[in-house]
Amino acid sequence: MLIARTLDELRRHCATLRERCGSLGLVPTMGALHEGHMALVRAAAAHGAGVVTSIFVNPLQFGPTEDLARYPRDEAGDLAQLAARGCHVAWLPDLATMYPPDDATTISVEGPALRWEGDARPGHFRGVATVCAKLFGQVRPDRAYFGEKDWQQLQVVSRMVADLRLPLEIVGVPTVREADGLALSSRNRFLLPGERRQAVHLFAALEAAAHRLAQGEGADPVLDEARASLTREGFAVDYLALVDGPTLAPLPAARPLARLIAAARLGSVRLIDNMAV
Numbered sequence: 001m002l003i004a005r006t007l008d009e010l011r012r013h014c015a016t017l018r019e020r021c022g023s024l025g026l027v028p029t030m031g032a033l034h035e036g037h038m039a040l041v042r043a044a045a046a047h048g049a050g051v052v053t054s055i056f057v058n059p060l061q062f063g064p065t066e067d068l069a070r071y072p073r074d075e076a077g078d079l080a081q082l083a084a085r086g087c088h089v090a091w092l093p094d095l096a097t098m099y100p101p102d103d104a105t106t107i108s109v110e111g112p113a114l115r116w117e118g119d120a121r122p123g124h125f126r127g128v129a130t131v132c133a134k135l136f137g138q139v140r141p142d143r144a145y146f147g148e149k150d151w152q153q154l155q156v157v158s159r160m161v162a163d164l165r166l167p168l169e170i171v172g173v174p175t176v177r178e179a180d181g182l183a184l185s186s187r188n189r190f191l192l193p194g195e196r197r198q199a200v201h202l203f204a205a206l207e208a209a210a211h212r213l214a215q216g217e218g219a220d221p222v223l224d225e226a227r228a229s230l231t232r233e234g235f236a237v238d239y240l241a242l243v244d245g246p247t248l249a250p251l252p253a254a255r256p257l258a259r260l261i262a263a264a265r266l267g268s269v270r271l272i273d274n275m276a277v
């Protein structure tokens, strides 16, 4: 696996890789890699493309009161995992490469970015869209892989790529979970042992609600009950909603492409999850 730390190195490595493999797949990450990220690397490799994984903890997508400083970082561990899983190029830009001091452009997506995470984390999707646009311009991948775990992010990036007619395909990859259902996340390591046991209730509440919604029950009572059960289990619920998958608009009942989405806090850890209905 080749490592690029400057744009010059990246361009050279990507040109060689494109010649060898015919196309490029990009996996954007913030590091602290786990099996969820590896599912994206696997999906990219399965396509036969050259696989580029970026690791960059993007300050622009963190709010002023959020956990940028304590976001987990483990470059050596990340590189070892990527090399073992068939990644061809690791792209590790520094802050000045991604955000030069004279930078004057950000990307603001509306539509699917407006509610839920957009409400709870003002500026978050502006940071995500901007860093993704930069990564797409730097790597020029044919495909970029994003986890369904961050459902709204996947829709926001897809919307941006469609609206700007960017010449790449966005591919969504199903959420990888622990055996008890908890979605893998770099933030799970901050759960205290008791919180880790409680955390499974997020998945369980979503699953129970999705089952009832799929049977045709209306969203309001089902969601109210799910919120109440999460509160009883010790969560502070930011939102739990039934939405249209691509637009994130709330729905009164299940229909094709409906998605159940949730964000809830346990102690200092904010968990998000979602599932198809």
Ligand code: AMP
Pocket (backbone or CB within 6 Å): 028, 029, 030, 031, 035, 036, 037, 039, 040, 145, 146, 147, 148, 149, 150, 173, 174, 175, 176, 177, 183, 184, 185, 186
């Ligand atoms: P992050 O490093 O948290 O920004 O995540 C980088 C990419 O990995 C995003 O596209 C996430 O949606 C994806 N991802 C994170 N956790 C999982 C998971 N448990 N299953 C699938 N994809 C994931």
